[in-house]
Amino acid sequence: MKRAFCAFILLAASLGSPAAANVDPSGPEARLQITQLLLDKSSRRLYLLNGKKAVRSYQVDLGSNPAGPKQFQSDGRTPEGLYHITHRNPHSNFFLSLGISYPNDRDRARARALGRDPGGDIFIHGRGARVQNPPRDWTRGCAAVTDREMAEIFDLVPPGTPIFIKP
Structure with missing residues (x-):
């Protein structure tokens, strides 16, 4: 687990370059297998x-x-x-969604120490018909993309795929 976490940290640092942010979504690399996800909250x-x-x-x-x-x-x-x-x-x-394994043992312990429920039902999802022109950050803790993008993500990402969510 520690080794996987370190690999994600190194990967996250390398994705700070402009080249990584400008990946062509229609390029030939789209046919490759998705082995991991990185959600960079700050960007x-x-x-x-x-x-x-x-x-x-x-x-x-x-x-x-x-x-x-x-x-x-x-807590939003x-x-x-x-x-x-x-x-x-x-x-x-919200159209289609992929479940994220929150809460883990660490998350449950943190919430318990605060005397609170950790919650759950964290997803990557689309917007669906009910959410048109949302404000920038509108979910209850999920990550949302357009419905067209969610259809693509849904087809490419299998259950079991690791996701690192960085601040």
């Missing part, structure tokens, strides 16, 4: 990676209070740390 970007190479990049909307890690239910924050995609939900209220 509000989601990267789909094959190994250490970003093959897709999307602008994301976050929770209504995005600074800092999620601490408890209804998006988690931070290493998680994985748990499942695909084709019947999401």
